[in-house]
Amino acid sequence: MLPLYLLTNAKGQRMLIELKNGETIEGQLTNVDNWMNLTLANVTHTSPNEILQLPEIYLRGNFIKYIKLQDDIIEKVKQSNVQQQSQGHHQNRDFRRRQGGRRDNDRRFNQGGGQRRHEGRGNYNNGGNRRSYGNRQAEGNTAMGGFVQHHQTTSQQPTPLGQVQY
Amino acid sequence: MSESEKQTHNQQKKKFEGPKREAIVDLSKYQDEKIRVKLMGGRLVTGILKGYDQLMNLVLDETVEYMRDEEDDTIILKEKTRNLGLVVIRGTMLLTLSPLSGAEIISNPYEPYDNEEGF
Numbered sequence: 001m002l003p004l005y006l007l008t009n010a011k012g013q014r015m016l017i018e019l020k021n022g023e024t025i026e027g028q029l030t031n032v033d034n035w036m037n038l039t040l041a042n043v044t045h046t047s048p049n050e051i052l053q054l055p056e057i058y059l060r061g062n063f064i065k066y067i068k069l070q071d072d073i074i075e076k077v078k079q080s081n082v083q084q085q086s087q088g089h090h091q092n093r094d095f096r097r098r099q100g101g102r103r104d105n106d107r108r109f110n111q112g113g114g115q116r117r118h119e120g121r122g123n124y125n126n127g128g129n130r131r132s133y134g135n136r137q138a139e140g141n142t143a144m145g146g147f148v149q150h151h152q153t154t155s156q157q158p159t160p161l162g163q164v165q166y
Numbered sequence: 167m168s169e170s171e172k173q174t175h176n177q178q179k180k181k182f183e184g185p186k187r188e189a190i191v192d193l194s195k196y197q198d199e200k201i202r203v204k205l206m207g208g209r210l211v212t213g214i215l216k217g218y219d220q221l222m223n224l225v226l227d228e229t230v231e232y233m234r235d236e237e238d239d240t241i242i243l244k245e246k247t248r249n250l251g252l253v254v255i256r257g258t259m260l261l262t263l264s265p266l267s268g269a270e271i272i273s274n275p276y277e278p279y280d281n282e283e284g285f
Binding site for chain 2: 019021022025031032033034037038039043044045047048049050051052053054055056057058059060062063
């Protein structure tokens with residue numbers, strides 16, 4: 001269970017983050033990247049001066065001291081991981097193998113087909129992470145940049161990948 | 167380098183060495199809106215977002231910096247500001263970024279300043 005893996009799969013959860021300057025930020029996680037930069041929604045930002053309520057916030061991973069997550073989050077992530085593997089995983093691997101063969105042709109073919117292409121991109125952004133992870137990421141990354149859409153995906157909905165994409 | 171070549175290249179890379187930077191926040195929705203930015207070193211500024219790039223360098227207009235208590239520079243004096251005007255903020259120095267609209271003070275543990283601006 002890697003830290004970033006846990007976080008990525010904890011999107012939508014409420015958590016408390018303490019920053020290096022002692023301020024704390026509590027909110028619902030909407031997005032994480034490979035640098036642990038976060039975006040949060042419905043945020044309470046507590047600094048020595050005041051307590052602020054913000055609709056959303058972006059914060060540098062660099063500046064995080066620690067993150068307090070809900071106790072049961074690790075279980076939830078494990079569970080959704082298992083479901084993920086039993087569903088999309090095999091197909092995903094299959095796809096890879098094929099890709100290894102005649103990559104260029106395959107690629108060009110797939111680009112027409114929307115969904116496939118997205119899967120590829122997820123990979124790209126991931127720099128080749130573990131497979132199930134890459135697969136999961138793919139779903140979220142279709143809307144790169146628009147993080148509002150992001151948090152509706154991933155851990156809450158274990159099912160759609162297999163059915164929708166293949 | 168074609169897209170597929172790039173892809174294999176990336177697959178060979180190690181775990182968290184992804185692309186240089188992928189945006190997880192869409193700054194276009196803050197374009198021409200007031201935002202509040204905390205910087206490394208403890209400065210707090212607000213300004214109207216005029217531009218940005220992938221590295222999160224920002225262009226802010228009508229920027230206002232909130233001055234800090236001279237003895238304890240973690241305490242921000244909201245009534246004491248200085249106008250910076252048009253500035254470029256370097257992305258590497260940015261710590262937090264949030265929109266000003268919709269922000270509200272729930273409570274102030276210290277002095278109860280009157281502040282309509284809702285900063």
